[in-house]
Amino acid sequence: xxxxxxxxxxxxxxxxxxxxxxxxxxxxxxxxxxxxxxxxxxxxxxxxxxxxxxxxxxxxxxxx
Numbered sequence: 001x002x003x004x005x006x007x008x009x010x011x012x013x014x015x016x017x018x019x020x021x022x023x024x025x026x027x028x029x030x031x032x033x034x035x036x037x038x039x040x041x042x043x044x045x046x047x048x049x050x051x052x053x054x055x056x057x058x059x060x061x062x063x064x
Contacts, residue, residue, distance in 0.1 A: 007033060 005019040017033040028048040031040045043051070 005031070 005021045007017045007019050019031050019033045021029045021031075023029060026045050028043045028045060029040045030043070032038050
């Protein structure tokens with residue numbers, strides 16, 4: 001399981017990225033890639049799956 005911080009392969013070098021760290025196996029932690037000192041947000045694994053699923057589905061499918 002991945003335990004280091006990573007960004008999406010879709011991220012650009014524009015600096016507006018989040019970094020994600022998967023914690024064994026029940027949580028996901030998110031932080032601002034430009035400001036590590038601002039802290040982190042921790043999500044349960046099920047909450048993170050719900051979030052990713054909701055933003056990964058094209059808008060046209062979410063509205064039908």
